[in-house]
Structures are given as C-alpha cells and as structure tokens.
Amino acid sequence: xxxxxxxxxxxxxxxxxxxxxxxxxxxxxxxxxxxxxxxxxxxxxxxxxxxxxxxxxxxxxxxxxxxxxxxxxxxxxxxxxxxxxxxxxxxxxxxxxxxxxxxxxxxxxxxxxxxx
Amino acid sequence: xxxxxxxxxxxxxxxxxxxxxxxxxxxxxxxxxxxxxxxxxxxxxxxxxxxxxxxxxxxxxxxxxxxxxxxxxxxxxxxxxxxxxxxxxxxxxxxxxxxxxxxxxxxxxxxxxxx
Numbered sequence: 001x002x003x004x005x006x007x008x009x010x011x012x013x014x015x016x017x018x019x020x021x022x023x024x025x026x027x028x029x030x031x032x033x034x035x036x037x038x039x040x041x042x043x044x045x046x047x048x049x050x051x052x053x054x055x056x057x058x059x060x061x062x063x064x065x066x067x068x069x070x071x072x073x074x075x076x077x078x079x080x081x082x083x084x085x086x087x088x089x090x091x092x093x094x095x096x097x098x099x100x101x102x103x104x105x106x107x108x109x110x111x112x113x114x115x116x
Numbered sequence: 117x118x119x120x121x122x123x124x125x126x127x128x129x130x131x132x133x134x135x136x137x138x139x140x141x142x143x144x145x146x147x148x149x150x151x152x153x154x155x156x157x158x159x160x161x162x163x164x165x166x167x168x169x170x171x172x173x174x175x176x177x178x179x180x181x182x183x184x185x186x187x188x189x190x191x192x193x194x195x196x197x198x199x200x201x202x203x204x205x206x207x208x209x210x211x212x213x214x215x216x217x218x219x220x221x222x223x224x225x226x227x228x229x230x231x
Contacts, residue, residue: 032217043207043221044161057216091159097217104151105211105219107161 002028002098006108013084014116021079021111023050023094029074030096034105035067038091050077050094084115118143120210122222129198130230136183137193137225139208147213150191152182155205155224164206167191198229 003026013019023033031052036044048069049057056069066088068080077096081088093110119142129135141150152164167175167182175182183192195202208222 034218043223044219046218046220049216049218093159093161095161095219104163104166105217106163107153110159110161112159 002026002096002106004094004096004106004108006094006111008111009109010112010114012114012116015085016083019081019084019113021081021092021094021113023077023079023096023108025075025096025098028096028098030077030098031074033071033077033094033096035069035077035079036093036095038093038110040091044093047079052077081113084113086115089113089115118145118148118210118212118220120208120220120222122208122225124225125223126226126228128228128230129195131200132197134194134196135198135227137195137206137208137227139191139193139222141189141191141208141210143189143210143212145212145214149211149213150182150184151209151211151219152180152191152193153207153209154202155207157204161207165193195227200229200231203227203229 005024007022033050035047038044047062050069050071052071058064071077095105095107097105121140148169150167154162165177165180167184174184179196181194205224207224209219
C-alpha cells in the first residue's frame with residue numbers, strides 16, 4: 001500500500017512553545033490530507049482537512065488559530081500547534097489518499113505530543 | 117449525520133479461532149464506503165479491508181472478511197485463524213461519497229488473542 005510518513009514521532013515541549021508536525025506522502029501525490037487527534041483509549045477525531053494550495057477546512061470546535069495547517073506541496077502537509085498547553089498533549093495522526101482507486105486513506109505512524 | 121457504532125469495547129479470542137467484530141452504521145446517503153483499520157499499541161493505523169455500498173460481494177483480504185449486511189446497516193469484520201499478532205485495537209470507519217473523503221470512526225474494539 002501507499003506510504004505516509006510523519007515527523008517527529010515523539011515530541012516533548014514546554015507550555016507556551018509551538019510544535020510543528022510534518023506529514024509526507026512518500027510514493028504518491030496527495031491534494032488532500034487529513035489531521036486527526038486521538039486521546040488515550042479513545043477514537044480518532046478529525047481535526048481538519050488539509051488542501052494543497054488553499055486554506056485548510058477545520059472541523060467544528062477546532063481552533064484554526066491554534067492548529068495551523070499548511071499544505072505547501074502535493075506531498076507535504078504540516079500541523080503547527082501554537083502556544084501549546086498540557087491539554088494539547090495527545091496523539092496526532094495524519095492520513096492521505098492516493099489518487100484514483102478506492103480512495104482508501106493511508107495513515108502516518110502518528111506523533112505523540114507531551115506538553116509539560 | 118453519519119454515525120458508526122462499535123458495541124464491543126473488548127473481545128477475547130483463542131489463537132487459531134475465528135472472531136467477529138461488530139460494526140453498525142447510520143447514514144441516509146446511498147453511496148458510502150466502509151473501512152476497517154487495525155491499531156496496534158505502536159499507534160499506527162493499518163488499513164485492513166474496504167467495502168463499498170454498491171459492492172455486490174462481501175470484501176475479503178486474506179484472513180479478513182467483511183460481513184456486509186446492507187439492510188441491517190452492519191459491516192462486521194471477521195478474522196479467521198486468529199494469531200497473537202492480531203491483538204490490537206480495531207476501528208470501523210465510514211466515508212460518504214461526496215463527503216470530501218472524510219472518515220468517521222467508531223469507538224473501537226480492543227481485541228486480545230490468547231494462547
């Protein structure tokens with residue numbers, strides 16, 4: 001299947017700092033990528049849809065000024081958690097779909113964020 | 117709005133036995149896709165199997181098969197010949213055609229395979 005990578009896999013930061021997470025589609029181009037957040041023992045919740053060359057579409061209740069998304073190329077989307085606080089500690093995971101086919105979404109390995 | 121329900125928070129199965137993980141869905145859209153993903157403790161989401169709403173036959177992928185009952189709006193995952201490595205969290209998800217390819221996930225089922 002298609003490969004999606006994420007970097008970093010782990011990040012620990014101090015409260016108030018900003019953290020950038022990268023999501024890359026390695027062997028296909030993705031005009032759309034998705035960012036999810038998952039709290040322990042819970043399901044994945046869609047945060048936003050990242051659109052190449054245009055603004056991201058955020059789900060209801062997600063602060064767009066706090067979670068900045070940039071989709072600058074067909075293989076890279078970034079999520080920046082600005083002024084992170086302990087409640088932002090979570091597992092962030094991205095996904096992308098190869099063009100055509102059955103539109104299966106392939107997920108990155110995820111990024112665990114811990115804000116102290 | 118669409119909704120996915122997984123009523124089994126945890127399941128146990130003995131090695132080499134088959135297990136069925138339940139998933140029901142709710143949508144008024146006639147065109148949709150149903151997915152199953154496996155999430156081991158490492159956190160990665162592994163795609164297992166896909167069923168389109170207009171597919172005539174139930175999907176199968178190796179040891180995984182999807183028992184698709186459209187009238188009952190259920191899409192249960194059957195894992196045959198369970199292996200210890202199958203122990204993980206399993207999520208059912210739905211995508212609406214024309215919904216921007218967004219996935220809605222169920223709450224998941226934690227499967228543990230025992231010797």
